Amino acid sequence: MSIINPAGLKARSYYNHVKIRPGTPVFPTGQVAWDEEGNVVGIGNMQQQVEQVYANIDRLLEGLGAERDWIVRTTTYVTDLALVPHIHPVRQRFFEGLELPASTLFQISALAEPELLLEIDVVIMVP
8 A cells, every 4th residue: 555645735634645555446425424224324413424425324334344443534425614613523533543545525505315415435445
């Protein structure tokens, strides 16, 4: 695995610019704050939704037999930029001890259901 943060690009503590890992790329469905029955967890509560999304990503990884470190890129979609500070601590905890993936964040007007505040899409490299 290689991490590349080219000189002249803004450094951040919550992502790397490039994370290279050999393998087969897997592009799963983006994860939202749905529980197993499809109910929205944490209506109106970004903290709860972020926790649920990362728990769902863990379930996705487990189903693939994959590890967190195999995630090379995340794309986060939020409906309100003011809620972004709730994301970083959960993300840091999720990737604790690992090289962080590349990351992009977008503000969008809506997700699949009006109660959803964020969606996180990951790219996984399976060895």
